[in-house]
Amino acid sequence: MADSAQAQKLVYLVTGGCGFLGEHVVRMLLQREPRLHEIRVFDLHLGPWLEDLKTGPVQVTAIQGDVTQAQEVTAAVAGAHVVIHTAGLVDVFGRASPKTIHEVNVQGTQNVIEACVQTGTQFLVYTSSMEVVGPNTKGHPFYRGNEDTPYEAIHKHPYPRSKALAERLVLEANGRKVRGGLPLVTCALRPTGIYGEGHQIMRDFYRQGLRLGGRLFRAVPASVEHGRVYVGNVAWMHVLVAREMKQRAALMGGQVYFCYDASPYKSYEDFNMEFLGPCGLRLVGTRPLLPYWLLVLLAALNALLQWLLRPLLLYAPLLNPYTLAVANTTFTVSTNKAQRHFGYEPLFSWEDSRTRTILWVKATEGSAQ
Ligand SMILES: NC(=O)C1=CN([C@@H]2O[C@H](COP(=O)(O)OP(=O)(O)OC[C@H]3O[C@@H](n4cnc5c(N)ncnc54)[C@H](O)[C@@H]3O)[C@@H](O)[C@H]2O)C=CC1
Numbered sequence: 001m002a003d004s005a006q007a008q009k010l011v012y013l014v015t016g017g018c019g020f021l022g023e024h025v026v027r028m029l030l031q032r033e034p035r036l037h038e039i040r041v042f043d044l045h046l047g048p049w050l051e052d053l054k055t056g057p058v059q060v061t062a063i064q065g066d067v068t069q070a071q072e073v074t075a076a077v078a079g080a081h082v083v084i085h086t087a088g089l090v091d092v093f094g095r096a097s098p099k100t101i102h103e104v105n106v107q108g109t110q111n112v113i114e115a116c117v118q119t120g121t122q123f124l125v126y127t128s129s130m131e132v133v134g135p136n137t138k139g140h141p142f143y144r145g146n147e148d149t150p151y152e153a154i155h156k157h158p159y160p161r162s163k164a165l166a167e168r169l170v171l172e173a174n175g176r177k178v179r180g181g182l183p184l185v186t187c188a189l190r191p192t193g194i195y196g197e198g199h200q201i202m203r204d205f206y207r208q209g210l211r212l213g214g215r216l217f218r219a220v221p222a223s224v225e226h227g228r229v230y231v232g233n234v235a236w237m238h239v240l241v242a243r244e245m246k247q248r249a250a251l252m253g254g255q256v257y258f259c260y261d262a263s264p265y266k267s268y269e270d271f272n273m274e275f276l277g278p279c280g281l282r283l284v285g286t287r288p289l290l291p292y293w294l295l296v297l298l299a300a301l302n303a304l305l306q307w308l309l310r311p312l313l314l315y316a317p318l319l320n321p322y323t324l325a326v327a328n329t330t331f332t333v334s335t336n337k338a339q340r341h342f343g344y345e346p347l348f349s350w351e352d353s354r355t356r357t358i359l360w361v362k363a364t365e366g367s368a369q
């Protein structure tokens with residue numbers, strides 16, 4: 001919102017502000033949004049690191065709350081100029097029930113929208129996902145696609161379904177009159193697989209490799225490319241959209257934007273090795289060591305075990321029918337819509353993103369070297 005009132009002191013609310021992406025958004029706002037008066041960090045689980053942010057000139061307000069509780073959301077939104085809604089259950093491993101995923105990701109998003117309308121907050125940025133598009137259940141590749149590329153989006157898994165429903169709510173809310181009579185301006189950002197400092201799945205792969213004597217075993221063909229994007233660039237895109245959407249409401253309102261940077265197109269596993277290799281791990285096999293049908297069988301066995309063990313414990317391995325299917329389907333984006341609409345350029349180069357991620361992985365549990 002680059003307007004003449006540069007001195008205007010703004011109040012931002014970041015839901016999910018203590019999550020992997022959310023923390024980077026909070027820190028990016030503090031570093032690169034000069035008009036901030038207050039940043040409200042709303043999350044079910046508040047991080048201890050928030051206390052360290054309270055020593056600066058910007059008021060940092062930690063709010064422990066649940067997006068499924070409308071009154072808690074309304075109280076947190078009231079008085080905010082901008083809401084960046086990243087909170088969500090990012091679960092493709094069967095940890096949460098489909099009902100809970102829907103309640104958090106869809107009803108929670110509806111609560112945020114209604115809170116903006118009821119309290120007069122005019123700008124809402126929603127963290128959507130590539131999964132709103134695909135990969136679809138037919139395994140159709142999405143190769144170097146953009147926001148306008150035709151693609152048969154078919155969702156059966158609770159997570160992508162919830163993201164698609166929530167994104168539609170956000171885009172349809174664009175233009176609604178908020179309290180005071182001004183129009184609500186909404187945007188949805190679609191990151192591909194986010195990586196970087198704080199990525200728990202990367203940490204899980206690292207730990208798995210350490211347990212296996214410094215080795216990981218290829219399960220996905222190197223030819224299956226997956227788009228990935230550095231968390232710092234995703235955070236930067238959120239900050240930039242929030243800044244520009246007031247001046248460019250007619251152009252940006254109700255739009256979706258893929259999050260992208262210069263991260264290379266590689267298979268999910270080969271991309272992870274860009275970071276895990278320098279930390280001492282080795283990816284065994286130039287092609288999958290097990291035939292696909294056996295991987296399908298093992299994934300199904302994992303799903304069965306999860307169901308059988310659920311009354312006793314949570315068994316949620318990385319390999320399940322959904323993760324195997326997604327990992328084995330090419331999904332890459334090539335677009336410049338964010339650059340054309342609001343001047344986005346990645347803040348972090350591939351080299352910088354890679355170095356930062358490697359340093360983080362090494363710091364998590366020392367190096368395997
Ligand atoms: N991690 C990835 O590769 C991608 C993530 N996204 C989206 O980015 C957003 C953030 O994802 P991550 O940072 O990866 O996940 P995360 O799990 O690290 O962060 C989500 C945050 O939301 C909070 N949260 C969950 N349920 C809540 C509730 N009921 N009320 C309030 N807060 C709640 C969690 O405590 C957590 O801090 C999500 O909306 C996700 O769908 C989109 C594309 C890729």
Ligand SMILES: CC(C)[C@@H](O)CC[C@@H](C)[C@H]1CC[C@H]2[C@@H]3[C@H](O)CC4=CC(=O)CC[C@]4(C)[C@H]3CC[C@]12C
Pocket residue numbers: 090092128129130131192193194201219220226268269318319320322323324326327
């Ligand atoms: C066990 C092997 C088959 C291994 O390769 C499985 C990898 C698998 C855990 C990941 C492969 C693709 C990932 C997803 C993708 O990056 C898109 C996503 C978008 C989101 O909004 C949330 C995360 C995720 C679903 C991501 C999750 C992990 C993978 C399935």
